[in-house]
Amino acid sequence: MRSAVRExxxxxxxxxxxxxxxxxxxxxxxxxxxxYTQAETHTIVATATDLGLPCATHALSDRAVRRAVTAGVRSIEHGYFATTTTYQAMEEAGIYLVPTQYVQTYFLDRLDDDTYWDSDTAATRRNYRAYADRLRQGLQRPARTGITMAFGTDAGLFPHAENWREFPTLVSNGFSPLRTLRSATSTAAALLDRPDLGTLTPDATADLVAVEGNPFRDITATGRTRYVMRNGHLITPHPGATF
Structure with missing residues (x-):
């Protein structure tokens, strides 16, 4: 474990x-x-901490999340089956949750579409069918807690152009538009320890996204991008491209 982290x-x-x-x-x-055992998890996190590196943990089950929380990771990616008690422990420890919820609804919505699945994805389909009810319940759970939520998508398992759908998915599962938008701006910047990002303040990095509409009233406005500014420079899309 130590060797892998050091490498x-x-x-x-x-x-x-x-x-x-x-x-x-x-x-x-x-x-x-x-x-990993609790001792192994501690070894990974302690070695990374000694090297000044934060740890993110892919974890779905409550046991896997709890072990990572006990070891002191900075963020939990996914955490779908974590219990309210575990989320409370994360909140008390200041550990972030990156819930990546749209990717799950993407697959759940296609469970009965035989044309979508093939022999290579048959095992994935079986897993989703076995866990569908628990997963839907799990997607609703974190919004009812005080967990600090940062935006993430797991893009690549679905088309990158659909990244924005994470916003309405989080809102549909109980997060407020304000909490959801902050998760992709100031909260995400805090997770990354980048105070220059995520706020409209003097001396902050001018990374901006302009959308059509008011996302506080209609969160789907996040899918209607007018323009993107990166480090103060306007990004001109290729003709016919969409953000």
Whole structure:
């Protein structure tokens, strides 16, 4: 464990991410599985901490999330089956949740579409069918807590052009528009320890997205982009392209 973390550090990694448990798309483990013992999890996080690197943990099951929280990670990615008690422990420890919820509804909405699945994705489909009810309940749970939520999408498992759909998905699962928008701006910047990002303040990095409409009243406005500014420079899209 120590060697793997040190190798990543020497290669220039800014973060250490490890899979604390299984997932839906794996044919060799399931979402309830746990990858490391508590001692092993502590070793990963302690080694990263000694090297000044924060840890992000892929974890779905409550046990995997709890082990990562006990070890002192900075963020939990996904956490779908974490209990309210575990979320409370995260809140008390100041650990962020990156819930990546749209990717789950993307697959759940296609469960009965036989044309979408093939032999390569049959195991994934079986996992989603087995966990569908628990997963839908789990997607509703974090909004009822005081957890600090940062925006993330797991893009690549669905088309990148649909990243914006994470916003309305979070709102539909109980997060307020304000909390949701902050998750992608100031809260995300805090998670990354980048105070120059995520706010409209003097001397902040001028990374901006202009949308059509008021996302506080209609969160789907996040899918109607007028323009993007990166580091103070207006990004001109390729003709016919959409953001």
């Amino acid at each position: 990543q550090s020497r290669a220039g990694a800014d973060w250490i991410k490890f899979a604390g448990g299984g997932g839906f798309t794996s044919a060799v483990n399931d979402p309830d599985s746990t990858s």
